[in-house]
Amino acid sequence: MERSPFPHSGPLEADEVTGRDDEAADLVRLLGGRVPVALVAPRRYGKTSLLRRAVWLLDQVEPTSTIWLDLYGLSSVSDFAVRLDRALAGTTGRFRESLDRIAGGLSMNIGIVSVDLRRSARSGPDPTATVHALLDSLARTTEQHPTVLVVDEVADAVGVGNVLELVRSHLQTVYRDMGLAFAGSKPTMMTRLFADTDQPFYSQAQRVELKPLSLDAVLDVVHHGFRATGRNAGPVASSIASFGAGHPQRSMELADAAWWITDPGTDADQATWESTIAAVRSRSAPALRDFFGVLPGSQQAVLRAVVRTGAPFAASEGRFHDLSNSSTTIARDALVDAGHLITGPKSTSLTDPLLADWIARELP
Ligand SMILES: Nc1ncnc2c1ncn2[C@@H]1O[C@H](COP(=O)(O)OP(=O)(O)OP(=O)(O)O)[C@@H](O)[C@H]1O
Numbered sequence: 001m002e003r004s005p006f007p008h009s010g011p012l013e014a015d016e017v018t019g020r021d022d023e024a025a026d027l028v029r030l031l032g033g034r035v036p037v038a039l040v041a042p043r044r045y046g047k048t049s050l051l052r053r054a055v056w057l058l059d060q061v062e063p064t065s066t067i068w069l070d071l072y073g074l075s076s077v078s079d080f081a082v083r084l085d086r087a088l089a090g091t092t093g094r095f096r097e098s099l100d101r102i103a104g105g106l107s108m109n110i111g112i113v114s115v116d117l118r119r120s121a122r123s124g125p126d127p128t129a130t131v132h133a134l135l136d137s138l139a140r141t142t143e144q145h146p147t148v149l150v151v152d153e154v155a156d157a158v159g160v161g162n163v164l165e166l167v168r169s170h171l172q173t174v175y176r177d178m179g180l181a182f183a184g185s186k187p188t189m190m191t192r193l194f195a196d197t198d199q200p201f202y203s204q205a206q207r208v209e210l211k212p213l214s215l216d217a218v219l220d221v222v223h224h225g226f227r228a229t230g231r232n233a234g235p236v237a238s239s240i241a242s243f244g245a246g247h248p249q250r251s252m253e254l255a256d257a258a259w260w261i262t263d264p265g266t267d268a269d270q271a272t273w274e275s276t277i278a279a280v281r282s283r284s285a286p287a288l289r290d291f292f293g294v295l296p297g298s299q300q301a302v303l304r305a306v307v308r309t310g311a312p313f314a315a316s317e318g319r320f321h322d323l324s325n326s327s328t329t330i331a332r333d334a335l336v337d338a339g340h341l342i343t344g345p346k347s348t349s350l351t352d353p354l355l356a357d358w359i360a361r362e363l364p
Pocket residue numbers: 006007008009010011012017018019020041042043044045046047048049050185213221248249250252253
């Protein structure tokens with residue numbers, strides 16, 4: 001059975017990431033130089049994939065252990081302890097041996113903290129004490145082995161107990177031994193996290209922003225994927241690149257759909273593109289409708305205004321939707337904060353080209 005050359009759910013493997021060479025080189029330089037980085041991009045823009053590639057490249061230059069800590073939807077200190085434990089349990093080799101030895105000295109068993117923490121509050125360990133012990137073990141192991149810690153969706157930890165303060169207090173002693181990468185998809189929160197004086201990571205990280213993929217990068221990926229599997233993308237490559245507007249995951253989703261309807265040994269053509277877009281539209285419509293439906297009315301109106309006019313503030317749109325300028329501003333800011341809108345110097349656009357297309361087709 002043939003496999004599609006265009007995976008589009010979950011992060012890519014390190015060697016599948018293309019079109020982000022400059023950003024990957026920046027990350028390698030910063031992580032290798034032990035400068036903490038904050039990687040910021042909307043959802044599905046390839047943050048995790050790029051970090052995978054960067055630590056893989058770094059590992060080839062100087063062998064490095066990487067710990068992947070994902071804080072998406074973090075709810076509590078116990079939740080943090082469990083995730084940190086799992087992240088540490090994901091390490092291997094010499095790093096893991098040292099870690100187990102050091103943690104053992106603190107009466108900790110890496111990998112089974114989760115089980116202990118799920119026990120009843122009375123018999124289970126104190127989650128804050130557990131976090132201290134885990135971070136302490138990590139910091140001490142880092143002194144012996146080159147390490148990169150990747151904290152994905154770090155903004156979700158803001159306001160959850162004092163987990164970020166705990167991380168900072170334990171790791172600041174090893175900042176120079178450890179590569180530290182924070183990734184997040186909420187741009188405003190990421191700014192606040194590293195620019196507000198009252199935040200634990202104030203002024204501690206260099207910001208790297210992921211822009212949309214370039215037109216050429218998408219064309220390359222599509223042509224290469226088709227060619228490598230005995231097909232020819234023909235005019236479909238540029239249709240995908242222009243419709244996908246540089247959105248990495250949506251572009252790959254479109255390429256995947258086009259690939260499946262192109263038989264091996266044949267060329268895709270205009271009819272292929274028409275079938276592709278029809279299939280992707282009908283497949284994604286229910287999820288887009290659900291997503292749009294749960295947004296507050298003012299945010300729905302702003303998205304519609306942006307789709308129609310390229311800006312949130314057209315007077316005619318405000319009148320049409322019965323929306324004051326101040327409500328528009330609040331709604332626009334919330335959409336930008338959540339990463340759904342991208343504001344440029346000249347125009348504003350939706351992050352997701354398929355959502356923009358759905359709104360343009362379904363709503364007046
Ligand atoms: N450099 C790239 N070239 C082509 N497609 C890419 C690239 N990076 C990511 N993608 C596409 O985007 C999808 C999502 O990538 P990834 O999970 O790394 O993004 P993310 O920003 O971490 O997403 P999330 O917000 O869900 O954590 C991948 O499955 C792939 O289809």
